[in-house]
Amino acid sequence: MKATILNGSLSGQTNLDSLQNSLIIELHKKGWETEAITLNKMNIKPCIGCFRCWHSTPGICSGIKGDDAEEITKKTINSQLLVFLTPLTYGGYSSEIKKIYGRFLGLLQPGTQIIEGEVHHLKRYDTYPSFIAIAMTNELVEKEIKIFKTLVDRNSKNFYPPKYFSEVLTYSDVTMNEKVKKIILEVSQ
Amino acid sequence: MTRTLLLVGSPRGRLSTSSSIAQYLSDSLKEKSQEVEILWIIEQLVLKERIDEMLQIIQKSDTLVLVAPLYDDCQPYNVTKTMEIMSRQENLSGKRFIPIINSGFPEADQISHAAIPIYKLFAKKIGLEWVGSLSIGGGEGLQGTSGKKLDEVGGAAKKTINELHDISTALSKKQVYKDAKVLTFPKFLLNLTLGRVMVWMNNRGWKMMAKKKGVDVDAKPYARAAIG
Numbered sequence: 001m002k003a004t005i006l007n008g009s010l011s012g013q014t015n016l017d018s019l020q021n022s023l024i025i026e027l028h029k030k031g032w033e034t035e036a037i038t039l040n041k042m043n044i045k046p047c048i049g050c051f052r053c054w055h056s057t058p059g060i061c062s063g064i065k066g067d068d069a070e071e072i073t074k075k076t077i078n079s080q081l082l083v084f085l086t087p088l089t090y091g092g093y094s095s096e097i098k099k100i101y102g103r104f105l106g107l108l109q110p111g112t113q114i115i116e117g118e119v120h121h122l123k124r125y126d127t128y129p130s131f132i133a134i135a136m137t138n139e140l141v142e143k144e145i146k147i148f149k150t151l152v153d154r155n156s157k158n159f160y161p162p163k164y165f166s167e168v169l170t171y172s173d174v175t176m177n178e179k180v181k182k183i184i185l186e187v188s189q
Numbered sequence: 190m191t192r193t194l195l196l197v198g199s200p201r202g203r204l205s206t207s208s209s210i211a212q213y214l215s216d217s218l219k220e221k222s223q224e225v226e227i228l229w230i231i232e233q234l235v236l237k238e239r240i241d242e243m244l245q246i247i248q249k250s251d252t253l254v255l256v257a258p259l260y261d262d263c264q265p266y267n268v269t270k271t272m273e274i275m276s277r278q279e280n281l282s283g284k285r286f287i288p289i290i291n292s293g294f295p296e297a298d299q300i301s302h303a304a305i306p307i308y309k310l311f312a313k314k315i316g317l318e319w320v321g322s323l324s325i326g327g328g329e330g331l332q333g334t335s336g337k338k339l340d341e342v343g344g345a346a347k348k349t350i351n352e353l354h355d356i357s358t359a360l361s362k363k364q365v366y367k368d369a370k371v372l373t374f375p376k377f378l379l380n381l382t383l384g385r386v387m388v389w390m391n392n393r394g395w396k397m398m399a400k401k402k403g404v405d406v407d408a409k410p411y412a413r414a415a416i417g
Contacts, residue, residue: 047265055398055399090310091307110406113388119296147306
């Protein structure tokens, strides 16, 4: 089983590193093969909203060429687990996560279906990776945690993960390893 | 008179639904003798000088209107980047802020679940005054990518136009607008049977578009078998 970890720390910041290391240790213990990618060190351009990945080269972004996004997208869809690590940004993801996430559009088919009374895009692939999103922040604020969990829940409705988990931790959380261990245990079952 | 800055956050730039909404609101504000400027964020983020220019214009403005699409249930990259940049600025406190967000999905609720709370928290944390929001479901119905102006679209744009007039009035009188939601088509089309018909027509449209280009809309180019 393969896990792709996308580290969305901003350029010059290393404060997600300990979380990433903890994840890798726990994933290895459960037999996962891991690859961690620090997004700010990659050449990734943002989605330009051209929809070519839907109508001209289905599944492939041909609006932007020559960056690292295609390789990361291939790795993601061929993983059994996708992990987003992000500084909590007003209850959401960092710009680094948003940059690659936008480029995942072609992983879905443009057609739609109604799920629980809401319109969502169709699956392009038969299987999608399970999804863990962990945000880190200086201070836990209940409202912000709720927004993040809602966002991950909403994302899961569009990206069809078999299992998904969200967590918000402080940079000083001494129980971080235990929390990570619990999530990895659950996602590995 | 107040200075209003309309920040267009669509990755599609000037040929986008967000842009056509911003243009309409700009005209409406100008009719009320307001000073208005539009900036397209993707044009500003390309160079440090342009980012600095955007920040200077933000500093000079009394009211900030963000017009952007919904991407993955929240903001597109360029808007998130701008929020990160703005969070490092001082003296933004007290500026009025209103996001106008459109989604390709028909339900405006898909915007209000996470995106609007994110913008609200952003405003609170950097000291902006929240004066309301507008969530537009079925934004593709406004045909922004066709280059049409909102008042050339017809019935689909009617509710949005009405709300933009209300926003324009509220902003020009320094009043609070509200947190509103509009759909670009009649609500009864969202019922189960008609909703399924709409979905079927949408799916058929995408298939036909791909077929015309000689491609398969269901292609799985990154499936393990396909990449070997």
